[in-house]
Amino acid sequence: MAAVYQALHRRVSSLACRLHSTYVRKMRYLNQLKEDDSLCRQAQTSGTFYLFHNLSPFLQKVGKKYLVPQLSAAETRQILEKLQEAEQWMEKSVLIGCSDEHRPRFALDLGWDDSSSSSSPASTTLDKSVIEAELQGSFTDLRKALFVVDRKDSPLLASAQSLLRWHDSHQYCSKTGQPTEKNPAGSKRVCHASGVTYYPQVSPVVITLVSDGSRCLLARQPSFPPGMFTALSGFCDMGECF
Numbered sequence: 001m002a003a004v005y006q007a008l009h010r011r012v013s014s015l016a017c018r019l020h021s022t023y024v025r026k027m028r029y030l031n032q033l034k035e036d037d038s039l040c041r042q043a044q045t046s047g048t049f050y051l052f053h054n055l056s057p058f059l060q061k062v063g064k065k066y067l068v069p070q071l072s073a074a075e076t077r078q079i080l081e082k083l084q085e086a087e088q089w090m091e092k093s094v095l096i097g098c099s100d101e102h103r104p105r106f107a108l109d110l111g112w113d114d115s116s117s118s119s120s121p122a123s124t125t126l127d128k129s130v131i132e133a134e135l136q137g138s139f140t141d142l143r144k145a146l147f148v149v150d151r152k153d154s155p156l157l158a159s160a161q162s163l164l165r166w167h168d169s170h171q172y173c174s175k176t177g178q179p180t181e182k183n184p185a186g187s188k189r190v191c192h193a194s195g196v197t198y199y200p201q202v203s204p205v206v207i208t209l210v211s212d213g214s215r216c217l218l219a220r221q222p223s224f225p226p227g228m229f230t231a232l233s234g235f236c237d238m239g240e241c242f
C-alpha cells in the first residue's frame with residue numbers, strides 16, 4: 001500500500017512540476033513579447049487572432065455550438081486588405097496570451113475608433129456586416145457570448161475585451177491631453193509629450209455564492225429583466241479589504 005501511495009505521489013508531483021514549468025515558460029515568453037517590440041511584431045506574423053467589433057467578440061455557430069474562431073495571421077490580413085491599411089490594423093492588435101506551444105494569441109477590434117491616431121482616421125473602421133458575411137458568423141455582445149461559448153474560451157474572451165476596452169478609453173494622456181501610443185503587445189501606452197507610461201489597471205472585484213446544501217442566496221436589482229438574478233458581488237474601494 002505504501003509503495004502504491006509513494007508511486008502515486010511521485011506521479012502527481014512530477015505532473016504538478018511539469019504544469020508549473022509550462023506555466024513559468026509561458027509567462028517568461030509573454031513577458032519577452034511585452035518588452036521586445038520587434039519580437040512582438042514578428043510574433044504577429046505567426047500568431048492567431050480573435051476578432052472583436054466594438055468590444056463584441058466574433059462567434060461562429062456550427063450546429064448547436066458557438067465557436068470562437070482563431071484566425072491565422074494570413075486570414076486576418078486577408079480581411080484587413082479590404083481596408084487597404086492592413087499593416088496599421090495589425091499594429092492595433094493586443095497580446096492576450098499564448099498556447100502551451102508558445103503560439104501567441106492576439107485580439108483585434110475591427111470597430112475601434114482610433115481617434116488619437118492621425119494616420120488612421122475613424123472613417124476607416126470596418127463595416128461589421130461585411131466581416132460577418134465574409135467569415136459567416138456574428139459579433140455578439142460579450143455577456144451573451146459567455147453563456148453560449150465553451151467554458152474554456154470564456155476567460156480569454158473576458159480578458160481580451162477588458163484589455164481592448166482599456167486601450168479604447170486611454171487614447172489620451174490624462175496629464176497633458178496628448179495622444180498616447182500603444183506598444184505592439186498592447187501591455188502599455190506612452191505619452192511622448194510628458195513621458196508618462198500608462199499600464200492597464202486591475203479593478204479588484206469580489207463575487208460570492210452563499211450556499212446552504214442545494215440552496216443558494218441570490219439577489220436582483222430593479223433594472224434587471226424578469227427572471228434574472230445574480231450572486232452577491234461588488235467592487236473593492238481603494239484601501240478596502242476583500
Ligand SMILES: [Zn+2]
Pocket residue numbers: 173174175176177178191192193194195196
Ligand atoms: Zn502626457
